[in-house]
Amino acid sequence: MMRISEAAQHSGLSSKMIRHYEDVGLIQPAARTEAGYRQYSPAQLDQLGFIRHARSLGFSIAQIRDLLQLRDNPRRASREVKQLAQKHLQELDQQMLALKKMQAMLEDLVARCAGDDSPDCVIIDELSDSGETGNE
Amino acid sequence: MMRISEAAQHSGLSSKMIRHYEDVGLIQPAARTEAGYRQYSPAQLDQLGFIRHARSLGFSIAQIRDLLQLRDNPRRASREVKQLAQKHLQELDQQMLALKKMQAMLEDLVARCAGDDSPDCVIIDELSDSGETGNE
DNA sequence: CTTGACCTTACCACTATGGGAAGGTTCAAA
C-alpha cells in the first residue's frame, strides 16, 4: 500500500489530480489509514496509470470513465472500445481542422504584414473589418 | 446607439459575452440609458467586431487586450502587431503538435484493435501498460 | 518536544462560454 504522493509519482499524476479523480467518481474512494491518509493498492496504481495514459491521449474524464468500465468488464467486445477511440479520433480531427483554419488565416495575415516601424498593419486592418473571417 | 442584443447580433458575439468582456475589462463599460440598459455606439460595435474576429483566430482575451491597445495606438509599429500574431502562431503550432501526437498514437491503437465481439483489445492493453505513452 | 515532511479538507484561480433565476423596463395590442 502506498500513500498518495507515492502513488502520484508512480502513476505520473499529481496528488491533487488523484484526489480530484476520486471526487468526481472516476476512481473508487481510496482506503484510509486510521489517521485518514489515503492508501493505494497495486491494482489502484494500475488504474491510475491507465488514467494517465488515457489523459495523455486526450480522452476526457467522461470517456475515461467509460474506458475503465470496459477495461474492468471481462465480457466486453473490443468493438465498443474501438468505437470509443474512433469517436475521440473524430474529435481530435475536428480540433485539428479548427486549428488549421486559424493557422491558415493568421499565416496569411502575418505574411502580408510588413512588420516594420510603420503603423500600417494588415492584421489590424482585417481584424477591424466588419467582413467575415472565413469561419462558417 | 444600439442595445446589447442588437450589438450582439451585429458583432456576432452573444450578449452574455459582451457583458463578460466588459466585466474583465476588455472593453470600456458601455453607456447606460436611464433605466440602466447598455448602449453601444458605432465605434464600440467596431471594437466588438474586432474582438470577434480575433477570437475566431484563437487569440486569448489577454492577447486581444494587447491587440486592442495596438489598434487604438496610431503610433504603433506594425512590428509589434506582427510579433503578437507570430507568438500566437507558435502557440497554434504547439497545439497542433500535441494533437498530432495523440492522433498518431490513437490511430495506431485503433488500427491494431480488431473491433469485434472478442474482449481482446490492444487499446485497453496498451493503456493498462505501465510503460510510456510517447509523451515526454 | 520540536521540526519538517507529509497528509487532510476547503476554498479560490484560471479560460471562455452557457444556463438560469429573480426582478425591472419598454412598447404595443387589447
Add this chain to the structure above:
DNA sequence: TTTGAACCTTCCCATAGTGGTAAGGTCAAG
C-alpha cells in the same frame, strides 16, 4: 389602462482540468 411579450439588469452555477494556498492533523527522526 392594463397586460403580456420581449427585452434588460445582476448574480449565481456549471462546464473541464489543473494549480495554488491556507488551516490544521500526523508521523518519524533528532
